Every structure is written in C-alpha cells, then in structure tokens.
Amino acid sequence: MGPLSVPASVTTILLDIEGTTTPITFVKAILFPYIQDNVKEYLLNHWQEKECQEDIDQLRLQAEKDTGLNGFVPIPENDAELQQVVQGVVDNVHWQMSLDRKTTALKQLQGHMWRAAYNTGQVKGEVYDDVVPALRKWKEAGMKLYIFSSGSVEAQKLLFGYSIEGDLLELYEGYFDTTIGPKVESESYRRIADHIGCSTENILFLTDVTKEAKAAKEAGVHVAVVVRPGNANLTDEEKAKYPLISTFEQIILPSAK
Ligand SMILES: [Mg+2]
Known part of the structure; x- marks a missing residue:
C-alpha cells in the first residue's frame, strides 16, 4: 500500500x-435506518400525492405475490381506514427490509423517501x-x-x-x-x-x-x-x-x- x-x-x-x-456503512447505518424510522411520517405527509399512492399500489401488488411467505404482512385495500393502510405499509416495509429484500416496489418507495430526505437536508x-x-x-x-x-x-x-x-x-x-x-x-x-x-x-x-x-x-x-x-x-x-x-x-x- x-x-x-x-x-x-x-x-x-x-x-x-x-x-x-x-464509508461502506453509509447505506446500512444511515440510509436504511432512515427509511425504517421515517416511513410512517413520510406516508402521512405525502398521502395526497399521486406518486405516493402509486408507490403504495406497487407495494400492495407485491404483497399479494408474497402472500404465504414466512412473516408476510398484508396491506389493506385503500377503502380501509387510513391508519390501517398506513400501518400495513409500515409493517410490510419493515418486514421486507428485515429480509434485505430488493423488490422493485420497495426500492421505488425508498428512492422517493431518500430524495425527500436529501432535499430537506435530513440526509447528506x-x-x-x-x-x-x-x-x-x-x-x-x-x-x-x-x-x-x-x-x-x-x-x-x-x-x-x-x-x-x-x-x-x-x-x-x-x-x-x-x-x-x-x-x-x-x-x-x-x-x-x-x-x-x-x-x-x-x-x-x-x-x-x-x-x-x-x-x-x-x-x-x-x-x-x-x-x-x-x-x-x-x-x-x-x-x-x-x-x-x-x-x-x-x-x-x-x-x-
Ligand atoms: Mg464498493
């Protein structure tokens, strides 16, 4: 050297x-925990936006495919109570991330959350x-x-x-x-x-x-x-x-x- x-x-x-x-730890120690800690707040703040609703639709489609997997977390349909849908998405995201999954639906939501986090200076x-x-x-x-x-x-x-x-x-x-x-x-x-x-x-x-x-x-x-x-x-x-x-x-x- x-x-x-x-x-x-x-x-x-x-x-x-x-x-x-x-640092190799940036993604694991900063970016991933940011998602886990902020997904609920993000969903509540961005709920009215088309992009956020599309992300949830994609996660719900993925959840339908995942039915039956160990620890699987369903996402209620949009006509359910807002709190129930939000909690379903939050739990599903935590479940997917605990398995280090890289589904397109998960990556899409993560990408949008990180963009918001960088834009607002919450992440550098x-x-x-x-x-x-x-x-x-x-x-x-x-x-x-x-x-x-x-x-x-x-x-x-x-x-x-x-x-x-x-x-x-x-x-x-x-x-x-x-x-x-x-x-x-x-x-x-x-x-x-x-x-x-x-x-x-x-x-x-x-x-x-x-x-x-x-x-x-x-x-x-x-x-x-x-x-x-x-x-x-x-x-x-x-x-x-x-x-x-x-x-x-x-x-x-x-x-x-
Ligand atoms: Mg490298």
Missing part, C-alpha cells in the same frame, strides 16, 4: 462509491476527507471523472448533489449504474469505455471489491483497490495482485511525475 503512479495512457478515472469514496451524502480535494486536483489536471456504482444513477446524484461537502455534481462528467452491466463482468467496462468514447486502457478504476477490479483489469482497464476502514478484508493473494491505496492522496498523476 502506498503511492500509485498512474500510467501515462490514463485520461479518465472511474470511481466506485461504497467502500471507495464513501458522506465522502471521505481525502476525496473532494483529490477529485478537484485530478479534474484541474485534465482528468475526466465518472462514477460506476450499483446504486441507481438517481441515487448517485443525490449522494453527491447533497453531500456533506456540498454539491459535487460538477466534478463528474457522467454516471453509470448496473443498467450498463454487472460490476463483476468485463464487458461492462468495455461498454463504459465505448460510452465515454475512449479505450479501456485510458481508464483507471478505483474500487474496494477485488472481483470488480479483476473484471475491469481483464477488459484492459487500469485498477487500484481502495482499502478503507470497515471494508472487507483482502486475502494475501488479493493484496499481492492489485495496487492498493488507503487514501486518494496516494494517486500520483502522470503530469505530476
């Missing part, structure tokens, strides 16, 4: 979020201290910066648009999520290069996950594995296989040589 000299061919830096720019996107100074420096040096994260592009933009360091969206040229392909498949990195309009060897990818680093490397992308507090431990073999950095300050751009 230490300074990493970026090859001269690199013009673009592609960044993972969780475990790379942002976390970034490590070294991230913003490094990104500014890289951008000033002419590097193009992109994000590749499994969170949706909308969620990525909320995190950086409403971060603890303010609106950071101007730092990035673009955002990719898994609609371009899984992060553990080489083809995704070739597609990203195509979209950017460069060659894979022009890209440096920073991630905490070695399976992603492996896929990127196989596509010809340069990689560094980011070691942050709380990230999954690396095996000795993994440590030997990839350049490791513990802070973005360790990245040395070609022009700075």
Whole structure:
C-alpha cells in the first residue's frame, strides 16, 4: 500500500462509491435506518400525492405475490381506514427490509423517501476527507471523472448533489449504474469505455471489491483497490495482485511525475 503512479495512457478515472469514496456503512447505518424510522411520517405527509399512492399500489401488488411467505404482512385495500393502510405499509416495509429484500416496489418507495430526505437536508451524502480535494486536483489536471456504482444513477446524484461537502455534481462528467452491466463482468467496462468514447486502457478504476477490479483489469482497464476502514478484508493473494491505496492522496498523476 502506498503511492500509485498512474500510467501515462490514463485520461479518465472511474470511481466506485461504497467502500471507495464513501464509508461502506453509509447505506446500512444511515440510509436504511432512515427509511425504517421515517416511513410512517413520510406516508402521512405525502398521502395526497399521486406518486405516493402509486408507490403504495406497487407495494400492495407485491404483497399479494408474497402472500404465504414466512412473516408476510398484508396491506389493506385503500377503502380501509387510513391508519390501517398506513400501518400495513409500515409493517410490510419493515418486514421486507428485515429480509434485505430488493423488490422493485420497495426500492421505488425508498428512492422517493431518500430524495425527500436529501432535499430537506435530513440526509447528506458522506465522502471521505481525502476525496473532494483529490477529485478537484485530478479534474484541474485534465482528468475526466465518472462514477460506476450499483446504486441507481438517481441515487448517485443525490449522494453527491447533497453531500456533506456540498454539491459535487460538477466534478463528474457522467454516471453509470448496473443498467450498463454487472460490476463483476468485463464487458461492462468495455461498454463504459465505448460510452465515454475512449479505450479501456485510458481508464483507471478505483474500487474496494477485488472481483470488480479483476473484471475491469481483464477488459484492459487500469485498477487500484481502495482499502478503507470497515471494508472487507483482502486475502494475501488479493493484496499481492492489485495496487492498493488507503487514501486518494496516494494517486500520483502522470503530469505530476
Ligand atoms: Mg464498493
């Protein structure tokens, strides 16, 4: 682990979020508890809105499919008492989240709740201290910066648009999520290069996950594995296989040589 000299061919830096720019605990310790603690209030405050009613309809359809699953929580029809419907949705959301489910209906409501939370300043996107100074420096040096994260592009933009360091969206040229392909498949990195309009060897990818680093490397992308507090431990073999950095300050751009 230490300074990493970026090859001269690199013009673009592609960044993972969780475990790379942002503590891996952000989603589990901040975003998910926010939903659990605020879903009831959110439903009551947004009940009259079409979007909120559509979210509830989707959750009810999902609940119908889930009938019979262990611990299943039904959602009463809309002609039931408001309090009963709200409590049904609240209990259903808690039940789904306790099983770490990723149903479209749940993700849709969560996305809308997080948008409201960021907009009102109740939640701010976390970034490590070294991230913003490094990104500014890289951008000033002419590097193009992109994000590749499994969170949706909308969620990525909320995190950086409403971060603890303010609106950071101007730092990035673009955002990719898994609609371009899984992060553990080489083809995704070739597609990203195509979209950017460069060659894979022009890209440096920073991630905490070695399976992603492996896929990127196989596509010809340069990689560094980011070691942050709380990230999954690396095996000795993994440590030997990839350049490791513990802070973005360790990245040395070609022009700075
Ligand atoms: Mg990650």
